[in-house]
Amino acid sequence: MAGHTWQTWSPSWVDLETPNAARVYDYYLGGSHNFEADRRMARQAMEQWPDLPKIMQANRAFLRRSVHYLAAGGFTRFLDIGSGIPTLGPVHEVARELQPDARVVYVDRDPVAVAHSQLMLEEDLLSRVVQADLTEPDELLAQPDVAALLEPGEPVALLLVAVLHFVPDRLHPHALVARLRDALPPGSAMVLCHACREGRPDQVGPHQDIYARTRTPLTMRGREEIGRFFDGFRLIDPGLVYLTQWRPDTPEAVGPHPERLPGFVGVGLLP
Incomplete structure (x- = not known):
């Protein structure tokens, strides 16, 4: 997106003085699609948790590796839910x-995030941007662009990257994922x-407190709870692992x- 100014990627109605989670994420990645409030x-x-940029960058690196892996295996359809703003190595480019x-x-x-994305991708004939809510899966799946992507014939890669920890337990996140799973074509x-409770238990409370002050509160879950999202899928090697452990480019x-x-991250395949 080199050469873009805020006027060309930001709609005129967007409040530039209010922080936005998608633009904050872009800032952590080292991107340019953010404003001073973000x-x-x-x-x-970062004053509370200096490692945050490293975590977000590792998250995006995992997204790149997993999409590259699936594309190498023949996948040509990708459904990215909770996509934010597609900057710095977005799914379509990878x-x-x-x-x-x-x-x-x-x-x-x-x-x-949707408005920013639509402006940025308006000339991309193979990408679509849809405003829909993961917690309302039937409405999401009924969106024409989503329904067209899920038509039988080819497998689809469902991407739920750094989004489910924004779904509280009271909304039954495992049932939501099961509904999406059942709508996917075979293969x-x-x-x-x-985000998980293991690894840095000292940061679970403070980090959830930070997000509790935003419109997107955070629920960090344990390994067993996260693993249950893969019910019905076959986890490929190396299974459910920390961010940098999934098929790293180099051992280092x-x-x-x-x-x-x-x-915790993983990639699962349907029969």
């Missing part, structure tokens, strides 16, 4: 390195990344303390 919130959070005709539907409930896949990329980036 940077201020990010800096405040997939098309190996599958030039890869189709991607980005889904987010945040109207600000489909799910990519999952979820794992780092000496992968648990310091407390998120």
Whole structure:
């Protein structure tokens, strides 16, 4: 997106003085699609947890590796739910390195993230952006662009990367994932990344407190709870692991303390 100014990627109605989670995430990644209000919130959070940028960067690196893995296996359809703003190595760019005709539907409930994304991708004929809520799966699946992507014939890669920890237990996140799983064509896949309680238990309370002050409170779950999201899927090697441990580009990329980036990730395949 080099050369874009805020006028060309930000709708005129967006409040630039209110922090937005998707733009804060972009700031952690080192991107340019954020504003001072977003940077201020990010800096405040980093005072509490200095590793936050490393965690977000490891999350995006996992997304890249998993999409590349699936594209290498022949996947050409990707459904990215909770996508935020597709900056710095977005799904469509990574997939098309190996599958030039890869189709991607980005889904987010945040109207600000959706509006930014629609402007940025308006000339991309193979990408679609949909405003829908993971916690209302029937409405999400009924969206025309989503329904078209899920038509029988080819498997679909369902991406739930750093989104399920924003779904509280009272909304039954495992049932939501099961509903999405049942709508996938045979042979489909799910990519999952979820903040976990293991690794840095000292940060669970403070980090959840930070997000409790935003519109997107955080629920960090344990390994067993996260593993249950893969019910009905066959986890591929290396299974459910910390962010940097999933098929690293080099052994050194794992780092000496992968648990310091407390998120479990995995990729599962449907029969």
